[in-house]
Amino acid sequence: MIKTLTAAALATCLSAPAWAFDVSAMTDGERDAFRAEIRAYLLDNPEVIFEAVDIAEQRKAEAQTAGDEQLLADNAAAIFDDGFSWVGGNPDGDITVVEFMDYRCGYCRKAHDEVAELVERDGNIKFIVKEFPILGEASLTSTRFALAVRLVAGEEAYKPAYDALITMTSDMSEPVLRRLANTLEVDADAVLARMNDPEIDRQISKTRALAQVLKINGTPTFVMGTELVRGYVPLDTMQQIVATERGEG
Template sequence: MLRSLLCSAALACAVAGPAAALDLAQMTDAEREAFRAEVRAYLFDNPEVIYEAVAVLEQRQAELQAANDVDLVAENADALFNDGHSFVGGNPEGDITIVEFFDYRCGYCHKAFPEVNELVESDGNIRFIVKELPILGDSSVLASRFAIATQQVAGDEAYKQVHDALMTMKGDVSDVTLRRLGESFGLDTDAIMAHMDSDDVTAVIDANRALAARLDISGTPSFVMGDQMIRGYVPLEGMQQIVAEERS
C-alpha cells in the first residue's frame, strides 16, 4: 500500500508540480509510521543520497553568499577602494583591484604574503590595497599601530618597507623590536612611536574594523578581488584563476 501511495504521489507531483506534493497530514498514523520506516530503509540502502543532498545545499548556500557578497562590495566600494588612508601598491591604474585584510600575527597571512606579491608583480595590471585588521591580540595592535604611524609620519615608501618586514618577522613584536626595525630603515623612530597612540592611527584601525564587520569578515587573511570576497587563504593558482574570472 505504501509503495503504491509513494508512486501515486510522485506521479501527481510530476504532472501537477509542487502543489501536489505528498501531504503527510492526510495519512493515518499507520501509514505515516510505514512511510517513515520506508524512508529510513531507503536512506540506509542509499546513504550516498545524503551526501548528494548536502552538496546541493552547500552549492545553493555558496551561490547565495556570492550574490550577497557582490552587493556588500558595491555598497562599501568607497571604503574599500578609495578610503584615502590605505596603502595602494601594484599598478595604480590596474584593471583589477585586490584588497587584503590582514593581521601581522596571522600565520596564514604570512603564508599568503609571498604568493600575493608574486601575483601582483607577475600580473602587472593589478591595483593592490592593504588594510590593517589587527584581531589577534595586543601584539597585533602594536604592530599595526607602528605600521600606520610610519605611513602617517614618513610616507608610503617607509610604510611598504615596514609592512614587508613585519609580514616576514619571526618572533614576538615589542616596542624594542619595532624600534630596531624602524632604525634599520633609517626612520625617525622617536617620531613614529610618539604617534602610535594618536587619534589618527586609532581612526584608521576603527574604520577598518567597522568595514570588516559590514563585509562579514571575521578572520584574516580576507580578500576582495574585483567584486568577489574570499574569506581565508587561497594559494597562488587559485588567486590567478579568480583574477582571470574577473577579467572574462
Template sequence: MMQSLRSRPLLGAATTAALALGAALLPSTLPAPALAQESVPGTTPLTEPEREQFRAEVRAYLMEHPEVLLEAIQVLENRQQEQAAEAEVSMIEQNAEAIFNDDHSWVGGNPEGDITLVEFMDYRCGYCRKAFEEVEELVESDGNIRFVLKEFPILGEDSVAASRLAIATQITAGDEAYKTLHDALMTYSGGYDEVSATRLLSSLQIDPTPVLAELQSDEVNAVINANRALAQQLQITGTPTFIMEDTMLRGYVPLQGMRSIVADLRQE
C-alpha cells in the same frame, strides 16, 4: 590562520542538515507533528495508518537507495554556496567605497590597474606571512593590478602594536616608508617596546621620534577602528582575506590560484 575558501560557506551545516533529514525519515516511529497536520486544499488529510505506511515506504526506499541522501547533501551544499556567493557580492557592492577607495589604506601596484586586489592582513598571521611573497610576485609580474592593504590586527597585543607602528609610520613618514616597514614586519620576530621599535625603525632609515609619538593618536585609532568596522560589515573574521572585484577569498591562496582568479575576472 585560515585555509582558502573562495566565496564558500562552511559545509558542515549542510551535511548535518541533510543527515538529520535522513535520520528523521528513517525511524518508523516518526512523531505525527513531523508531517503536515492540515490538508492541502482539495485533498484529504492522511489517517494515522496512512502516515505509518508513508513512513515505512520512505524508510524502505532510503535503505535501498542511500545514495539519495548524498545527492541531497550535495544539492543543499551547492545551494548554500550559491547563496553565500550572492550575499558576498551584495556586501562588497554595499561597501565598495570603503573597500577600494578609503582615505587611509596604502595603495600600490598599478594605480590604474584593471583589477584591484585588497588584502585584510595581520603581521602575526602565519598564513599572511606565507602569502606575502606570492602576493608581491603576483602584483609585480602582472603589472596591471592595483593593490590595497588593510591593517586588520586580530591576533593579540603584538598584532595591534605592529599595526600601530605601521600606521603611525604612514602618517608621519609617508607611503614609501610605510611599505618599507610593512615588508620588514612580515618577517620580523622581535618585540614592540620603545627600544625594539626604535631599533627597527632606525635600521630602515625611518626617524623613530615622530612615529613613536603618533602610536596612540586618534588618527591611528581611527584607521584601526574603521578597518575593523568594515571587516564586521563584510563578515570577515580571519586573515588573510582578499577581495578582487566582486570575489572574496577567505584565506591563503597559492600564487597560481590567484593568477587563475585574476584571469577569470578579466574574462567576465
C-alpha cells in the same frame, strides 16, 4: 493495502509540489508505512543522501556569493577608495586586490610572498592593504608602528615596514621597535611618538567597522575585483580568480 497506498503517496510526494501532498491526511498506519518506505528507499539508495547534501551545499555557496557581491557593491567606496589605506602595485591597474591582514596571522605570512609575486608578475593589479589587527596586542602594536611610519616618513617608507613586520616573530617591545625603525632609516623617536595618534585610531576603527559590515572575522580576507575571498588561497588560485575577473577564465 497500506503498502500500495504508501507507494502511491511516495510517488505523488516526489513528483508534485510540496503543497499538493498532505501527510496529515494519512492514517497513523499509513504514515508509519510511508516513513518505512522512505527509510528503505534511502538505505537502498544512499547516494541520494549525498546528492541532496551536495545540492544543499551548492545552494548555500550560491547564496553566500550573491550576498557577498551585494556587500561589495554597497560598500565599494570604503573598500577601494577610503582615502587612507596604502596602495601598491599598479595604481591604474584593471583589477584591484584588497587584503585585510594581520601581521601575526600565520596564513597572512604565508600569503605575503605569493601576493607580492601575483602583483609583480601581472603588472596590472592595484593592491590595497587593509590593516586589520585582530590577534592580540602584538598585532595592534605592529599595525600602529606601520601606520606611524607612514605618517612620519610617507608612502615610500610604509612598504618596507610592512614587509619587515610580516616576518617578525619577536615581541613588539620599545627596544625592538627602535631597532626596526633604525633599520628602516626612519626617525625612531618620531615614529614611537605617533603610534597613538588619533589619526591611527581613526584608520583602525574605520577598517574594523568595514570588516564588520562585510562579515569578515578572519585574516587574510581578500577582495579580488568583484569577489570576496575568505581565507588563504595559493598563488595559482589567485591567478585564476584574476583571470576570471577579466573574463579570461
